[in-house]
Amino acid sequence: MAEREKMLEVDHIRVEFGKKRHPFVAVDDVSFAIYKGETFGLVGESGSGKTTIGRAIIRANPLAAGEIRLDGQRISGRLTPAEDRQVTRDVQMIFQDPMDSLNERAKVGYIVAEGLYAPGRHYTEEQRREMVNKALSDVGLLPEFASRFPHEFSGGQRQRIGIARALILDPKFIVADEPISALDVSIRAQVLNLLARLQKERGLTYLFIAHDLSVVRFICDRIAVIHKGRIVELAESEQLFAHPLHPYTKALLSAIPQPDPIAERNKKLLVYDPACHHYEVDKPQWTEVEPGHFILANAPELDVYRRELQR
Amino acid sequence: MDQQQVLLSVQDLNFKFTLRGQVLHALRGISLDVYKGESLAIVGESGSGKSVFVKCLMGLNDANGCVESGKILYDGKDLAQFKSDAEWRALRGHRIAMVLQDPMTSLNPLKTIGWQIREAVELHQNLHGDAAKKAVYEILAEVGISDPQRRYNQYPHEFSGGMRQRVVIAIAMACKPEILICDEPTTALDVTIQAQILGLIKEMQKKYDLTTIYITHDLGVVANVADRIAVMYAGDIVEVGRCEEVFYDPRHPYTWALLSSLPQLGVKGEPLYSIEGTPPNLFHEVRGDAFAPRNPHALKMDFVKRPPMFTVTATHAARTWLLDPRAPKIDPPEHIRALREKGRQLGLTKGEECANG
Ligand SMILES: Nc1ncnc2c1ncn2[C@@H]1O[C@H](COP(=O)(O)OP(=O)(O)OP(=O)(O)O)[C@@H](O)[C@H]1O
Ligand SMILES: Nc1ncnc2c1ncn2[C@@H]1O[C@H](COP(=O)(O)OP(=O)(O)OP(=O)(O)O)[C@@H](O)[C@H]1O
Ligand SMILES: [Mg+2]
Ligand SMILES: [Mg+2]
Numbered sequence: 001m002a003e004r005e006k007m008l009e010v011d012h013i014r015v016e017f018g019k020k021r022h023p024f025v026a027v028d029d030v031s032f033a034i035y036k037g038e039t040f041g042l043v044g045e046s047g048s049g050k051t052t053i054g055r056a057i058i059r060a061n062p063l064a065a066g067e068i069r070l071d072g073q074r075i076s077g078r079l080t081p082a083e084d085r086q087v088t089r090d091v092q093m094i095f096q097d098p099m100d101s102l103n104e105r106a107k108v109g110y111i112v113a114e115g116l117y118a119p120g121r122h123y124t125e126e127q128r129r130e131m132v133n134k135a136l137s138d139v140g141l142l143p144e145f146a147s148r149f150p151h152e153f154s155g156g157q158r159q160r161i162g163i164a165r166a167l168i169l170d171p172k173f174i175v176a177d178e179p180i181s182a183l184d185v186s187i188r189a190q191v192l193n194l195l196a197r198l199q200k201e202r203g204l205t206y207l208f209i210a211h212d213l214s215v216v217r218f219i220c221d222r223i224a225v226i227h228k229g230r231i232v233e234l235a236e237s238e239q240l241f242a243h244p245l246h247p248y249t250k251a252l253l254s255a256i257p258q259p260d261p262i263a264e265r266n267k268k269l270l271v272y273d274p275a276c277h278h279y280e281v282d283k284p285q286w287t288e289v290e291p292g293h294f295i296l297a298n299a300p301e302l303d304v305y306r307r308e309l310q311r
Numbered sequence: 312m313d314q315q316q317v318l319l320s321v322q323d324l325n326f327k328f329t330l331r332g333q334v335l336h337a338l339r340g341i342s343l344d345v346y347k348g349e350s351l352a353i354v355g356e357s358g359s360g361k362s363v364f365v366k367c368l369m370g371l372n373d374a375n376g377c378v379e380s381g382k383i384l385y386d387g388k389d390l391a392q393f394k395s396d397a398e399w400r401a402l403r404g405h406r407i408a409m410v411l412q413d414p415m416t417s418l419n420p421l422k423t424i425g426w427q428i429r430e431a432v433e434l435h436q437n438l439h440g441d442a443a444k445k446a447v448y449e450i451l452a453e454v455g456i457s458d459p460q461r462r463y464n465q466y467p468h469e470f471s472g473g474m475r476q477r478v479v480i481a482i483a484m485a486c487k488p489e490i491l492i493c494d495e496p497t498t499a500l501d502v503t504i505q506a507q508i509l510g511l512i513k514e515m516q517k518k519y520d521l522t523t524i525y526i527t528h529d530l531g532v533v534a535n536v537a538d539r540i541a542v543m544y545a546g547d548i549v550e551v552g553r554c555e556e557v558f559y560d561p562r563h564p565y566t567w568a569l570l571s572s573l574p575q576l577g578v579k580g581e582p583l584y585s586i587e588g589t590p591p592n593l594f595h596e597v598r599g600d601a602f603a604p605r606n607p608h609a610l611k612m613d614f615v616k617r618p619p620m621f622t623v624t625a626t627h628a629a630r631t632w633l634l635d636p637r638a639p640k641i642d643p644p645e646h647i648r649a650l651r652e653k654g655r656q657l658g659l660t661k662g663e664e665c666a667n668g
Contacts, residue, residue, distance in 0.1 A: 017469070046473025046501050047456075096472045096499065099413040140589055151373065152330060155412040155495065156357025156528075178472065181498035182412070184357045184528045186572040189585035196582065211473075211501050212529070218574040218583070255502035257531020259573055261554050262657065264535040269506055 004035040006072075007205045008057070008173055013066030013076075015052050023064070026052045028229045031066075031286070034173075037199060039206045041220030041237070043213060043252070049229040050209045051096055054175040057207065058093045059084075070173065085120065092171040094179040096209075098158040102150040108161055109146030112136065115169040135164040138194055140187050155182040163191060167198065177209045192219055213256045217241055222292075225249045228274075231286075235293040245295050245305045248272045277301070315346040318522055319368070319490065324381035324391065326360075326367060335593045337363045337376065339546040339601075342620075345490070345522060350513075352525045352533040352554075354569070355543030356590055361526045362412055364543070365492045367391075369409055370399040404435065408488035412495045412526075414475040417482075418467040424451075424478055425463030431485040450481045453511060455504050472499035480508060484515060491515075494526045509536055530573065534558060539626070542566050545591050545601035552627030559654025562621075562629040564606045567647045576646060600631065608633070608641050 012031050016023035027049040034040040042050050055061040057068055059075065068076040075087045092115075095101035102111055112132050116123055123131070133143040139160040150158055159182045166174060176195070180188045196219065198204050210216050216223060217237050224234040225248065233246040244250045251272035258264055277284070282298040289295050289305050297305060326338035337360050345351055353361050366372045368383060370393055383390035386406070393399055411417045419427060428447045432438050438446050444463075451459040454477040467475055476499045483491060491512070497505040509532065515521050525536055533540060533554070540557040542550040542565065550563040561567055568586045577583040588605040591597050600606070603613035612618075612632045621634035632638055642648070654660040 044501060046477075046499060046504050047471040048501075051471060097413065097415055100415050137589075142589060142592060144592065144594075148330065152328075152375075154358040154362060160357075178499065182357065182495060182528070184355065185530065185569055185574075186586045187357050188528070189572045189574070189577075189583035192574070193582040193585060211499070211505070212574075213502060214531075214574045218577050218579060251503055252501065255506045257502065257505070257529060257535055259530035259534050259558070259570075259575065261534040261558055262659075264531070267535075269503075272503065 004038075006033045007036040007038070007070065008034040008207070009067075009069040010053070010057070011067045011069065013053070013056060013068060014064045015049070015056055015061050016064040025064075026229055027056070029066075030226075030229070030231055032224055032231065032234060034205055034207060035221075036205055037203045038222065039195075039199065039208050039220045041216040041223040042207060042209045042226060043211065043216055043223060044226035044232075044248075045228065046211075048226045050226060051177055054093055054177050054207065054209060057175055058091055059087060060093075085118075088118070089120070089169070090172045091175070092166040092169055092173075093175040094162050094166045094177060096177040096181075098155070098162045098182070099150075101162060102158060104150055106149075107146065108136075108148055108150065108153075111150070111161060112146070112165045112168055115165065131168055132164075135168040138167065139164050140190050156184065156187065159183060160187070160191070167194075170202070171204070173205045173207070175207045175209070178211065179208075180210070180215065181212070188215070195219070213253065225252065227272075230296060232296045233294065239293055243293075243309060245289065245293075245308060246297070247276055315349065317344045318347040318385070319345040320382070320384040321345075321368075322382040322384070324364075324367065324383065325379040326363060326372070326376060327379050328373070328376040330375060333594050336596065337546055337593060338367070339597065340381070341546075341548050343541060343548060343551065345524065346539075348516070348520050348522055349538045350516065350523045350525065350536050351539050351541065352527065352537035353541045353543060354527065354530065354533055355549075356545065356565075357528075358590060359543040360546040361543055362494055365409065365494060365524060365526060368490075368492065369403055369407055370396075371403075371409070371411075404431070404486045404488070406488055407490040407492065408483040408486040409492040410476075410479050410483045410494060410496045414472070414479045414499070415467065417479050418475060420467050423464050423466055424470065428478065428482055428485060431482045435486045446485075450485060451478075454478070454481045455507055473501065473504065476500060477504070477508065480512075484512075487519065488521070490522045490524065492524045492526075495528070496525070497527070497529070497532060505532070512536075530570070542569070545597060546593060547601060547630065549602070549631070550629040552623070552629075555654060555659040556624065556627040559650050559657075560623075560627070560660040561643075561647060561650070562623055562627075562634060563602075563631045564608050564633070565602045566629075567643050568605075570650065571644055571646050610638060612638075 010032050012029055015027040016025050018024045063076050109132055112135055113128050116128050136143055141160055180191055220237050223237050223240050224231050227248045233249045244253050251270045254270040284296045284298045286296055321343045324338050324341045328335040328337055378391045425447055429443050432443050432446045448459040456462055537554045539553055541548050544565045550566050571584050586605050591601050599615050600613040600618055603609040610632050618630050618632045620628045620630050622628050
């Protein structure tokens with residue numbers, strides 16, 4: 001693999017919630033790097049810390065340990081106001097729960113344009129209106145919608161308002177947290193095509209969090225699988241789907257719903273039981289089993305995985 | 312499917328929102344029967360009125376909207392005539408329960424998760440004190456939330472998106488309703504927990520002869536749970552049929568387009584198929600077939616007159632002029648032809664010859 005430029009580095013981060021003395025560790029020792037122009041998928045168990053990682057990147061969750069870097073510059077921890085502004089400009093997040101993240105009392109036109117009012121951005125009223133119209137129609141909404149309030153929309157329409165709001169700011173890096181979960185397959189295709197086009201045109205980089213693995217497989221270059229706050233496997237998309245190694249990854253892939261009633265009826269689910277690991281003495285390590293394919297495993301497990309790959 | 316009992320019958324339902332003087336025609340004459348014990352899936356365009364439709368069954372739409380005409384017959388009453396909240400309250404939760412699309416809107420941010428589930432348990436299962444608490448722990452474990460004791464005392468914002476969704480499902484199930492409506496119940500769940508939750512709902516369905524209505528964009532989930540499928544577009548049901556009929560022998564061009572947009576059919580690095588254009592603006596009255604402007608197969612007639620529901624089989628119907636005996640023969644897209652072939656080979660669909668059969 002040629003040397004690629006790293007855009008975002010997540011370096012041994014840990015995120016805790018709750019009381020200092022009895023903290024709940026939501027994210028534990030997570031590391032990964034995302035290359036420039038790449039779409040990096042993060043999939044895994046519900047409640048495993050995906051949103052928490054995304055929020056840590058946009059500086060909404062403080063780190064208990066570790067560091068996050070963008071283009072080599074640290075963006076976690078304390079920053080100067082100028083640095084902080086730069087990060088806010090470069091990094092945008094599309095939030096998982098649109099209802100939660102959209103200001104209920106503002107009209108959609110303002111919600112989408114809000115970031116354009118930030119210091120350092122100078123637009124005329126007319127320019128802003130045009131940009132909003134363009135952003136709305138890019139995600140399949142009508143420009144007329146600008147004068148309505150969020151609760152007057154359907155779930156998928158609200159989700160697209162959140163997408164328009166992030167894209168209008170022309171960021172370098174986007175954390176897309178379940179950006180398409182409420183969209184029908186056709187509009188989903190339209191939004192995915194838009195994200196891909198922007199990536200080509202502007203060299204955008206994405207952290208793509210989603211449960212729909214058929215979509216993740218389609219648009220992501222590499223995929224990391226997370227379980228209970230730890231990444232258990234990471235590989236190029238096709239490699240991960242062709243040769244999943246970790247039992248949790250296997251369980252996940254076996255459960256993907258197929259849009260075909262016959263296939264669904266005959267589906268065999270694999271169940272993941274964490275008790276299948278014996279980590280009491282032999283602790284698991286983050287290891288590269290083959291080029292670009294990482295896994296969390298201890299020595300005996302690695303032997304098994306290596307043999308599996310040779311087959 | 313033959314001698315099934317109609318549990319709920321919607322007849323020519325029209326629903327409108329008034330927004331600052333303008334009228335949005337959200338449901339344009341929907342008719343649908345729901346059978347006892349069945350599992351019905353509603354799919355369709357985002358914004359086509361799926362949520363508004365099921366909220367009509369529970370009187371949960373925003374105050375700026377109202378039923379203009381039509382009937383919703385259930386249990387000897389016409390729900391479309393309900394005026395007061397008291398009438399609805401007798402129904403909500405007890406007879407019909409619903410998992411709303413946005414979990415945050417149905418959870419109270421100021422009350423603990425445990426309190427909220429317990430309220431439903433006390434009200435609908437008549438359990439109190441320690442018994443109620445124990446039931447809540449059991450329910451939490453059932454929906455795959457570990458460490459129930461700690462979780463009991465947490466607030467919604469301390470839960471992940473998928474955990475909130477499961478709490479909402481838990482509350483709806485604790486109500487032991489006759490009809491359970493799930494609006495996008497599993498969008499925030501990983502596929503393993505999704506499978507577990509869908510299994511749980513199916514179990515309940517058998518045990519309590521529950522009728523379920525699912526709304527979901529995940530056609531994989533639809534394939535898994537649905538006995539019947541209704542496809543919506545622009546405030547109307549454009550196709551309805553048994554699961555196999557809609558998957559292997561779809562007749563409406565919108566259904567064709569939907570099944571052609573699946574990411575599974577995509578080629579990496581190339582754009583996915585998506586339907587050109589945008590759905591009609593429902594502030595204006597729709598003329599003819601609402602899908603016509605985006606339909607490459609549209610007939611002249613489609614722009615003039617709204618098609619009636621044409622019968623394909625006793626269980627399958629679609630609202631498209633293509634099914635009129637006078638319509639010219641039109642070949643569906645390749646992918647759809649392949650699906651049809653598969654359905655015929657497996658003997659799942661008969662593929663009776665009518666125009667465009
Ligand atoms: N503000 C908070 N206070 C306390 N705990 C929290 C908070 N936010 C998240 N958590 C906990 O952190 C864990 C990870 O949550 P997170 O939202 O990151 O999960 P997720 O992977 O995004 O899940 P999902 O797929 O369900 O959205 C969960 O156990 C959750 O309860
Ligand atoms: N309170 C409201 N006031 C005005 N219009 C509304 C209101 N609620 C919904 N609508 C409109 O009614 C139409 C149907 O909305 P609905 O929520 O039923 O769509 P949906 O099919 O559930 O879509 P999705 O799949 O995106 O959730 C949409 O065009 C929406 O903008
Ligand atoms: Mg999340
Ligand atoms: Mg909806």
